[in-house]
Amino acid sequence: MDMQPIPAREGNHNMKDYKEVYEQFQWDSVKSQFSWSETGKVNIAYEAIDRHADNPDKKDQTALIYSAPNREEKLTFEDLKFKSNQFANVLKKYNVNKGDRVFLFMHRSPEFYAAFLGILKTGAIAGPLFEAFMEQAVRDRLEDSEASMLVTTPELLDRVPVDELPNLKQIVIVGDVPENGDYIDYYKEMDQASKDFDIEWVDLEDGMLLHYTSGSTGKPKGVYHVHNAMLQHYQTGKWVLDLKEDDTYWCTADPGWVTGTSYGIFAPWLNGVTNVIRGGRFSPDDWYGTLDKYNVTVWYSAPTAFRKLVSAGEEVASKHDLSSLRHVLSVGEPLNPEVITWGTKALNLRIHDTWWMTETGGMMICNYPAMDIRPGSMGKPFPGTEAAIVDNDGNELPPNRMGNLALKKGWPSMMRAVWKNPGKYESYFLGDWYVSGDSAYMDEDGYFWFQGRLDDVINTSGERVGPFEVESKLIEHEAVAEAGVIGKPDPERGEIIKAFITLNDGYEESDELLEDIRQFVKKGLSAHAAPREIEIKDTIPKTRSGKIMRRLLKSWELGLPTGDTSTLEE
Numbered sequence: 001m002d003m004q005p006i007p008a009r010e011g012n013h014n015m016k017d018y019k020e021v022y023e024q025f026q027w028d029s030v031k032s033q034f035s036w037s038e039t040g041k042v043n044i045a046y047e048a049i050d051r052h053a054d055n056p057d058k059k060d061q062t063a064l065i066y067s068a069p070n071r072e073e074k075l076t077f078e079d080l081k082f083k084s085n086q087f088a089n090v091l092k093k094y095n096v097n098k099g100d101r102v103f104l105f106m107h108r109s110p111e112f113y114a115a116f117l118g119i120l121k122t123g124a125i126a127g128p129l130f131e132a133f134m135e136q137a138v139r140d141r142l143e144d145s146e147a148s149m150l151v152t153t154p155e156l157l158d159r160v161p162v163d164e165l166p167n168l169k170q171i172v173i174v175g176d177v178p179e180n181g182d183y184i185d186y187y188k189e190m191d192q193a194s195k196d197f198d199i200e201w202v203d204l205e206d207g208m209l210l211h212y213t214s215g216s217t218g219k220p221k222g223v224y225h226v227h228n229a230m231l232q233h234y235q236t237g238k239w240v241l242d243l244k245e246d247d248t249y250w251c252t253a254d255p256g257w258v259t260g261t262s263y264g265i266f267a268p269w270l271n272g273v274t275n276v277i278r279g280g281r282f283s284p285d286d287w288y289g290t291l292d293k294y295n296v297t298v299w300y301s302a303p304t305a306f307r308k309l310v311s312a313g314e315e316v317a318s319k320h321d322l323s324s325l326r327h328v329l330s331v332g333e334p335l336n337p338e339v340i341t342w343g344t345k346a347l348n349l350r351i352h353d354t355w356w357m358t359e360t361g362g363m364m365i366c367n368y369p370a371m372d373i374r375p376g377s378m379g380k381p382f383p384g385t386e387a388a389i390v391d392n393d394g395n396e397l398p399p400n401r402m403g404n405l406a407l408k409k410g411w412p413s414m415m416r417a418v419w420k421n422p423g424k425y426e427s428y429f430l431g432d433w434y435v436s437g438d439s440a441y442m443d444e445d446g447y448f449w450f451q452g453r454l455d456d457v458i459n460t461s462g463e464r465v466g467p468f469e470v471e472s473k474l475i476e477h478e479a480v481a482e483a484g485v486i487g488k489p490d491p492e493r494g495e496i497i498k499a500f501i502t503l504n505d506g507y508e509e510s511d512e513l514l515e516d517i518r519q520f521v522k523k524g525l526s527a528h529a530a531p532r533e534i535e536i537k538d539t540i541p542k543t544r545s546g547k548i549m550r551r552l553l554k555s556w557e558l559g560l561p562t563g564d565t566s567t568l569e570e
């Protein structure tokens with residue numbers, strides 16, 4: 001895709017020149033910002049909240065704006081300090097100790113954030129779960145983590161198979177407590193709990209978070225993160241999110257996904273900014289409305305959201321005042337060049353792609369304010385990290401060769417284990433390289449270009465085709481809203497390209513339309529990349545974090561078992 005680079009602009013921080021900063025930056029310089037430098041101990045919840053709450057000039061700043069269709073609430077840094085202290089006291093009363101796993105299974109709410117931070121203050125390990133999980137998904141995660149406590153709501157309690165989880169000793173209910181059981185009443189306990197709490201000071205390498213993530217096969221695995229990750233959350237918050245203290249920031253991700261914790265909780269609060277949390281379901285009107293209403297300045301979302309805004313058209317956008325918005329970023333899936341072009345027109349802003357994973361804990365390859373954007377590229381490695389394309393033996397490949405996207409191990413927010421599965425953890429590494437499972441290439445100038453998950457790459461008549469490229473071209477066609485592309489086994493060609501698409505409003509399925517779309521990809525990309533089959537669907541299956549589930553499309557197409565679908569969006 002030959003698109004002109006979009007030139008750099010000035011950011012707020014001292015990263016005027018990427019190359020210079022990349023060569024000089026040391027993580028130790030970030031450590032000195034935190035209590036670690038004086039005591040040798042930390043607590044990420046203290047650094048994110050109490051540090052500001054204990055500052056007279058800062059304590060009354062709004063830390064959290066919670067906004068849902070039927071509830072709006074603002075909490076200052078001091079409010080959050082007290083509420084999380086109260087919850088930490090509740091946990092201590094019920095004998096929660098450092099290292100215990102306490103899970104949260106509920107929707108976004110002020111109670112969620114107070115509980116999450118309270119768990120960290122006790123030194124326990126928090127495990128956030130998507131509220132959409134059904135019984136099997138909840139059971140798998142609570143069983144594997146051996147969680148001793150769960151915080152949930154009365155509505156979700158039916159999906160917790162309490163009797164089959166011997167380690168689960170206590171359940172905190174946020175809402176009306178059922179009479180037929182031994183539950184802890186969140187509101188009642190909070191009312192009685194003290195606002196003072198002695199924080200459990202921990203080592204940088206002590207555990208704080210378990211995020212379960214599903215691979216393409218097998219059960220979900222518990223990715224284990226430690227307090228040290230704060231260094232990465234803080235610094236990427238500065239240089240990538242471009243945060244400054246008077247910003248109003250909104251990350252649309254649910255905390256059941258790593259983006260909703262690293263960048264929905266830690267990065268904004270470590271940087272002392274006002275954080276908007278929007279509950280409920282999203283629609284283009286709602287996204288624009290939230291940006292408008294709260295005068296959001298920095299917005300972190302996902303390609304699936306941006307694509308919906310593109311489809312919704314200009315009329316919806318024109319109803320809202322988006323002039324407060326300064327900086328926009330994306331994660332989770334490749335950011336289609338089409339969407340970046342739309343951003344520069346509709347929002348008059350560049351959309352900055354960022355690449356990272358649950359396992360990396362924080363952003364790794366990014367577009368920075370002070371760097372030209374090459375539409376379709378994920379950007380360049382974050383200072384203090386090293387990325388490369390390696391072959392299957394761990395040898396670095398030269399520019400423009402497609403291979404495994406790998407990272408030199410040892411960055412602050414790297415996972416430290418896969419819970420109770422050392423073999424799985426080891427399997428990520430080839431020598432000093434952490435191998436991501438994504439395929440990519442690097443151009444001569446050091447920009448990285450995503451090609452696909454390794455298991456999604458299509459081989460058609462000996463040509464390797466990344467599904468993303470085909471999907472991006474498909475959605476450039478005026479009739480196509482969303483697209484998912486897979487390789488379908490074919491006796492002659494190895495695989496053929498099959499596309500599943502949804503249509504924009506006003507378009508009807510017809511042979512002419514499908515042929516027109518096929519020709520459009522053929523002319524725009526290449527003959528071998530044009531889908532031989534196109535099927536129109538009402539929706540494209542996506543995960544709760546907005547990733548197209550190509551694996552599921554493939555299983556459906558081939559009539560195979562669908563495997564783990566616990567993260568499928570409703």
Ligand code: 6R9
Nearest residue numbers: 331332333334353354355356357358438450
């Ligand atoms: C943060 C997060 C990780 C996988 C990753 C890759 C895909 C994420 C991307 C991207 C292309 C980007 N991914 N960001 N692909 N461009 N900017 O998403 O974590 O849910 O663990 O997913 O998501 O395939 O390997 P996680």
